[in-house]
Amino acid sequence: MLEYLMLLAQQEDDNSLSFMLLLGLGCAGLFVLFMFIVLIAFAMYGKLWFQAYMSSADVSMMSLIGMGFRQVNSRVIVQAKIMAAQAGLDINRRTGTSTQRLEAHYLAGGNVMNVIHAIIAAHRAGIDLDFDRAAAIDLAGRDVLDAVRTSVHPKVIDCPDPRRSTSDVLSAIAKNGVELRVKARVTVRTNILRLIGGATEDTVIARVGEGIITSIGSAATHEEVLANPNRISRAVLDRGLDNQTAFEIVSIDIAHVVVGENIGARLQADAAEADTRVARAKAEQRRAEAIAAEQEMKAKVSENRAKLVEAEAQVPISMADAFRKGNLTVAGK
16 A cells, blocks of 8 residues: 555656646747747847937837838838937827827828928927827828928919919009009918918919909009009008918019000990991991881882772773763763
């Protein structure tokens, strides 16, 4: 009995030793697998991670691995994060330009590098532009970097724009009927706050053109406009044409003014010619009516003459009939 108990104890010790051996082998296998995964990760993302680490860009290795699974271009995200960090932007994970926000913008189809360049340019120029607004502008289809550049360096727009119009001048007529052909240049800068939902350059050009034509049309003579072209600029600026647009009008300059045709005189000549034609038509109508009346009277005369002849023909017949009836006798018989 004692020998049986000793055999059971020895068997239990062997089982425990086997279990411990298998457990050790499993842990070693997991460690080897973990190290293999770590080596692969470092082989793929080690350079990017080290670059971000040395630049204090706050990009973890797990974020880089996650980008690979999410099919995000990790190189673009790391480069953008490094640029933001080196430019002194807020890269806080909660409120700043975080890795997660950059990934979300990339997955939404946005231009991450363009947004970062725009934020850096705005930061340097003292323009209040955070990542959320810049990303919204980019996703709206606007070039946010060009908008920031236009805010810093105003852009000159030709009115009318030869690229958008078949004519290179605006034609307006003063009250005295003289045509003026005008070309203006509008200096605008981007209004970041109204960039989303604001009207584009086409609206600004159309409004400025309308204002120029209205200003010239309200002038008594074309000489007033030629003597003081600045009145057009002042009148147009006072209308507040940049309301609800993505731009702020800095100035409107009249670059070209040429006297065109005397539209009023031509219209008066055309009106006189039209009146002459109307008078001729009425005279021709009266002449035709007179000729028609004359022909009608001639027809009536012919008709009356025929009736007279017919009446004269009835006289002998009536006399013969009277003779037969004895109602008419010859005198002296």
